[in-house]
Amino acid sequence: MTIAGQDEPEFEPLKDFVRYSESEMTARSSAFLSNLKRRRTIRDYEEGAVPRPVLENCLRTASYAPSGANMQPWHFTVIEDSAVKHRIRVAAEEEEREFYETRAPAEWLKALAPLGTDADKSFLEHATLIAVFAERYGKLPDGTRVKHYYVQESVGIAVGFLIAALHHAGLATLTHTPSPMGFLTDICGRPENEKPYLLLVTGYPSSDCQVPVFGGTRRGMDEVVSWV
Numbered sequence: 001m002t003i004a005g006q007d008e009p010e011f012e013p014l015k016d017f018v019r020y021s022e023s024e025m026t027a028r029s030s031a032f033l034s035n036l037k038r039r040r041t042i043r044d045y046e047e048g049a050v051p052r053p054v055l056e057n058c059l060r061t062a063s064y065a066p067s068g069a070n071m072q073p074w075h076f077t078v079i080e081d082s083a084v085k086h087r088i089r090v091a092a093e094e095e096e097r098e099f100y101e102t103r104a105p106a107e108w109l110k111a112l113a114p115l116g117t118d119a120d121k122s123f124l125e126h127a128t129l130i131a132v133f134a135e136r137y138g139k140l141p142d143g144t145r146v147k148h149y150y151v152q153e154s155v156g157i158a159v160g161f162l163i164a165a166l167h168h169a170g171l172a173t174l175t176h177t178p179s180p181m182g183f184l185t186d187i188c189g190r191p192e193n194e195k196p197y198l199l200l201v202t203g204y205p206s207s208d209c210q211v212p213v214f215g216g217t218r219r220g221m222d223e224v225v226s227w228v
């Protein structure tokens with residue numbers, strides 16, 4: 001389906017932009033910073049479902065991300081079924097065992113060491129999973145291919161919206177990237193024009209949840225921002 005497929009562009013007055021005073025903007029940006037500073041990647045979850053209306057709002061938020069030529073090249077599969085989660089855990093752990101035991105270069109393992117991660121992915125059976133797929137190209141109802149632009153960037157931005165929305169709603173997340181993750185295509189029954197992008201794990205942290213100190217460290221503003 002082509003979304004931005006009109007020859008003659010149509011325009012309408014911008015209705016929804018809100019103009020704040022400078023002090024309001026400072027207060028709002030500061031509050032947003034304080035909230036997002038509390039986000040951490042969580043690897044230990046309480047068992048149980050999260051409210052579907054919350055997930056729906058957050059996924060809708062993700063769908064409002066900007067995208068190259070407005071192609072919206074993403075698909076989100078929410079996995080709540082325990083048998084499907086089990087299949088995903090088994091497949092992911094198989095890849096991860098191989099990764100940690102044979103495939104991972106020493107330098108990568110060294111970078112991961114402070115996070116304390118290993119091939120055990122039990123959280124995949126405790127939390128809710130959102131498999132994110134990137135549409136490499138679109139398809140019209142008659143099967144014609146539609147070119148998509150900046151797919152990686154667009155899906156990455158949508159996932160950023162999603163992580164922020166879930167955190168804002170009161171849910172924790174883990175960005176999980178089993179490598180390779182082709183098994184998600186089969187298990188989620190997705191078409192061949194979609195490529196698994198990542199697996200977002202979400203839910204409530206377990207009561208004894210711990211996080212690596214290292215993961216919370218941030219590079220200084222001087223280092224990551226320059227003003228010209």
Ligand SMILES: Cc1cc2nc3c(=O)[nH]c(=O)nc-3n(C[C@H](O)[C@H](O)[C@H](O)COP(=O)(O)O)c2cc1C
Nearest residue numbers: 039040041042043115117174175176177178215216
């Ligand atoms: C693209 C991407 C892939 C990631 N893949 C994994 C992963 O496969 N397993 C994992 O445990 N954490 C993964 N993470 C989480 C990072 O380890 C985590 O964000 C980082 O250590 C910083 O910690 P924080 O999110 O608590 O600030 C990933 C994060 C990103 C952005």
